Amino acid sequence: MDRVLAGAAGLAVWATLLCNAASLAYFLRGYVVEASRRRRRGCVARSGEDDVALRPEDEDPDHAVALAPDAVLSLELGDPTMYEAFWREVGGRAATVIRGWQAMSYVSDDAALCWFLEPELEREVRRLHRVVGNAVVDGYHLVVGTGATQLYQAAMYALSSTASGGKPVPVVSPAPYYSSYPPQTDLQLSGFYRWAGDANTFAGGERIELVCSPNNPDGAVREAVVAGGKAIHDLVYYWPQYTPITGRAAHNIMLFTVSKITGHAGTRLGWALVKDPEVARKMVYFVDRSTIGVSKESQLRATKILGVVSDAYETPPAGDSGATVPRLFDFARRRMEERWRTLRATVAASGAFSLPEETAGHCNFNKRTVTACPAFAWLRCEKEGVEDCAEFLAGHKIVARGGEQFGGDARCVRINMLDRDQVFDMLVQRLSAI
Template identity: 30%
Template sequence: MKLLLVVLSLLLGAAQCSGEGCGGYPSNDPCLPGGVWDTVLKRCTGIDSQPCYQCYSGDYCKTKEDPLQCKLASVGGNPVYLSEYWTGGHSTEAEPCTQTPGHYRPAYQGNHYSTKVEENIFPPLKEAILQLHKLTGNAETEGYFMVTGMGATMVIHSALAVISKRILQECSSSLEVCPTAVDVFAQAPYYPGYIFISSNCPNTRWNASADPNSPFTIEILTYPDNPSGVKRNPLVMDPSRVVMDMVYYWPMYTEINAKLDHPLMVFSSSKHGGLAGTRFGWGLVKDKDLAVGMLQVVDGIMLDFSIDVQLRVLNGLQVVLEEANKTQTHNFPFHEFGHEVISSRFKGVSDLFSSCPGLSLTNQLSSTGGYAWIMCSAGIMANGSCEQVLERVNLYGIEGSVFGAMDNYVRLSMLLPTVEFDTLFLKLKYLCSMLG
């Protein structure tokens, strides 16, 4: 395995970069701390093509705005904090850097509508993912098939499409009165993206109050939960109708206290590797027929999976695995960095709220997930919402009702770059002083 990855790196020029850094990234970034240098656009950038990080502006993002007056939105799921592992000098290895020659594998990559599900992913990447799960101990891989897609969203979409079709076909063959669509639900608070996925999938419809005992119900279970970080058991007893969304089941976000072996488990390079923009997800599927069907749904949408995406994910995993293999305990320095960042942020907020009137952090510190799930008391909301309480210091989260909860809850992302989180924390401190 190790020799194969080394040979591949040499072939593609995908070895770790040195000197001026990956893709020309400067060893001394002129945009820090208020932004990062974009090696393609040749200018400073923030997140989502913004010119700087939030609350920074000016030439080379050097102007720090008043942290109490500037507006800061902590609403997204971009795990930007993980990029600081590479740019902040925490890695013992050089930054992963993929440089694919124009002549490399120019043809379509997939087995179009093939039943050879074992061949739907670039073999070295498949081996790297299996090794990642083995060393992390978060999921069983023996006896599973792997299905890939453009992020966990596409993998979940393909699973819903196949499972719902199977349910309706079984109903039709039994001459029963069958529904026109299969209900999809998640336990509240739930990730609101499931509403869009299920509402735009053939044969499914979102129904937050669906009956988990009905044979015409599919459950999506986020483990641990987004937004609360809680580890929950499915309400649907038939495991063939449960999709386990496990994108946060990594040491950065929770204790790995069991190697899970559910029939269908979904992961992504976004929450694990910080590569949200690369759009790569994978499912571990026990049922081969389900895996083949999911692959066919994915192929029907995108024909083939980008070789460049697979190579970028592979290259990042190469470095992460190499670092882990150099430690006696096979621990991942990358995971330890992520865990330290996330756990210290949650501990800081928890300590702050311990003496903050009206605000409480509901997350368990052993399983935080990636988001602070904050509850406001009725006394501080003044007939408004918890989100509106935060707006008093120009801090913006997402109201609880978006997640199927009450609006005395609000979600704040803990995945921000450090400078944005520092501003968020200052705003929370000031808010607590106002409430006191």
């Protein structure tokens, strides 16, 4: 795709943008955002004395705020706001209602290994993995956490706190690695584990390897550098909108998060599938000591949201009665394919940038060959004289994360591919103009 003639590619970009403007207007419905200041208001629905029905005025008052033509595009975080369009489409069926007296206790099930995990959430998580076929769940323990971030720390703790030698266990990941791994690992200068950099150049013996697949930032499908060692598999992007589902993963510790499945990043809800019950128990201990469990509200909402996702694939299609049920992975794959097609055409046309080569594979879930559509673009600046791509793009009001933060090249940046349509469209326009 990178070799398509610049003129033709440029034409393709504008055609796609026009197409977006027309066919996606249905989803867009104007809930765009002032990117430099994403203040939200009025999120708690008011309710009457004894009923809690939503009223029209409970709709998001910000949904008509337009993005200014010279707005700074904040694409540094992986904020998955693209998914708002889907959940508006789903409507009231996806709403979560929590009574004042519900879920007040610390405890969800004090007989369970993970005593703060809501049993309904556990059921929905296992069901979703079965629907998608991306991970083995039978024989695995489920540990819930405040995002995959907390579980990643819990897993490092579980794998290192009983290590012999009294020295911190080195933690490594092949570069380019997720930029938050180093600062999260060394946040407290733990006596149990310590960041040790690129797994490919690490020369020591015992280590914990973080295997992110598909990889953040570059979308690569990865296996552990050292097979059979202590590893934490960060599979938060192993979902059918981002990558072909080629089989059920069955690693010792696998991390997932609702953020990257359904777009509910603010929910801060992740889970780990853990083979060894002792490791699971230590992870539970870590989550207990660091936050005394995980928000019940987040769990109740994730239960509802994941249930809606699975229902759409398990419920037989509607007959004459008509309305089709929105299906999350269909929505997100369609959107991601469009965005990647557009971005690749733009990059090819510009000549100033390059992207990792497009890959594809048979997806067991989609039952067809699909391209990889990573949640981030790992964009390399090929322009003469540009050494720092993040700085260069900042001059064009595009805020991206610089490559050195990922243990990589400063000529690369990571760009969020999951922002709202209007932000993505403006990104493409600005890249085209460079």
